[in-house]
Amino acid sequence: MTRATGASTSLLITDVRLYGEGDPVDVRVVDGDIAEIGTGLAGADETVDGGGGVLLPGFVDLHTHLREPGREDTETIETGSAAAALGGYTAVFAMANTDPVADTAVLTDHVWRRGQAVGLVDVHPVGAVTVGLQGTQLAELGAMADGDAHVKMFSDDGKCVHDPLLMRRALEYARGLGVLIAQHAEEPRLTVGAIAHEGPNAARLGLAGWPRSAEESIVARDAILARDAGGRVHICHASTAGTVELLRWAKAQGIAITAEVTPHHLLLDDSRLATYDAVNKVNPPLREDSDCVALRAALAEGVIDCVATDHAPHAEQEKCCEFAAARPGMLGLQTALSVIAATMVADGALDWRGVARVMSERPAAIVGLPDQGRPIAVGEPANLTVVDPDATWTVDASALASRSANTPFDSMTLPARVVATVLRGRVTAIDGEVRAR
Numbered sequence: 001m002t003r004a005t006g007a008s009t010s011l012l013i014t015d016v017r018l019y020g021e022g023d024p025v026d027v028r029v030v031d032g033d034i035a036e037i038g039t040g041l042a043g044a045d046e047t048v049d050g051g052g053g054v055l056l057p058g059f060v061d062l063h064t065h066l067r068e069p070g071r072e073d074t075e076t077i078e079t080g081s082a083a084a085a086l087g088g089y090t091a092v093f094a095m096a097n098t099d100p101v102a103d104t105a106v107l108t109d110h111v112w113r114r115g116q117a118v119g120l121v122d123v124h125p126v127g128a129v130t131v132g133l134q135g136t137q138l139a140e141l142g143a144m145a146d147g148d149a150h151v152k153m154f155s156d157d158g159k160c161v162h163d164p165l166l167m168r169r170a171l172e173y174a175r176g177l178g179v180l181i182a183q184h185a186e187e188p189r190l191t192v193g194a195i196a197h198e199g200p201n202a203a204r205l206g207l208a209g210w211p212r213s214a215e216e217s218i219v220a221r222d223a224i225l226a227r228d229a230g231g232r233v234h235i236c237h238a239s240t241a242g243t244v245e246l247l248r249w250a251k252a253q254g255i256a257i258t259a260e261v262t263p264h265h266l267l268l269d270d271s272r273l274a275t276y277d278a279v280n281k282v283n284p285p286l287r288e289d290s291d292c293v294a295l296r297a298a299l300a301e302g303v304i305d306c307v308a309t310d311h312a313p314h315a316e317q318e319k320c321c322e323f324a325a326a327r328p329g330m331l332g333l334q335t336a337l338s339v340i341a342a343t344m345v346a347d348g349a350l351d352w353r354g355v356a357r358v359m360s361e362r363p364a365a366i367v368g369l370p371d372q373g374r375p376i377a378v379g380e381p382a383n384l385t386v387v388d389p390d391a392t393w394t395v396d397a398s399a400l401a402s403r404s405a406n407t408p409f410d411s412m413t414l415p416a417r418v419v420a421t422v423l424r425g426r427v428t429a430i431d432g433e434v435r436a437r
């Protein structure tokens, strides 16, 4: 449905409905900014035919694992950036649990520069909260925040900052630096050996249980620590109905707490574990249908602020093995929009303006990105995503841009498709193909 010709400094996106509302319009982009919105526009170096689709601000993912440095066999900044561009993303936050860990400015600056060299999406490094993710000594948060990458968010994701004194100190530094601590909420004493949600399914299947309380006890604790420290805490991958109620309480107290939910926790529940297929193993684990329902309602209502993929590539040998031995994690960048369309848009829980809110505006605001999640208006930066809301497609894990194939959505037919992604006026993906610089 799209036609594109030539390289450009001016770009015309024709026949799109802004946020899926109103009559179709054309959008002219000049030198990276939106210059004109109208009808019958013509004449540009390049034209993208929106085909009557939906124009949204480019998506922002606060939670991505790009595995570089250290596990380039499973993903690289280049392959992960390609998956992001194809998924409609213009900015992603790359988690610190690489090898070596991103706990120094040297490393976070390297990730930032590598992302800029690839040029498909802004790759913002997340700095580690503690040295080596060991949970014992604060990392050089100030140096990372002051470096070229201007690190805005710190997380030990994959591990919880479980020492309450260390978490308190991190929040105090975060307040001073104007940054955010993103917590992987998992009380480790409650999840020793745990590999599946603690409930009837895990009991039937003989899988050691990861109780909801392991997440909820940390969410409650960190809300209180954030209140007293005056720092901002962001809850990674909220997965339980109880977490939703804690967030509701904390927000009502005026505590500076925000939260994300993954597409897979909105759609999938632990009944999928019956096959023992480790593609369904993820941290936190897939919960029960009642949790999915509560998470969807919370996202629609704004109690959960945004969607984040927790894109977690793993090698085949780390997934095609016995459930207990498999690594937790699932791909997410190329399927996120479609899973949100299936879980939230199809039943009217979110309209396309709501999708813009949870996939672009809120995540950009949470980390304070000045040029992302902006209104689609003249003078604004052209970080944009064109979506065909009427398309359906069948996910083929082997055809994804990621270097890994561990998606639970393989062979699923999903609604809505990203047609084109535009980063600062440059087309980075179109009709399922990445556009290298």
Ligand SMILES: NC(=O)N[C@@H](CC(=O)O)C(=O)O
Binding pocket: 065, 097, 157, 158, 159, 184, 281, 282, 283, 284, 310, 312, 313, 327, 328, 329, 330
């Ligand atoms: N979310 C996951 O299931 N996996 C993450 C880290 C983690 O949170 O365990 C990964 O890095 O693979």
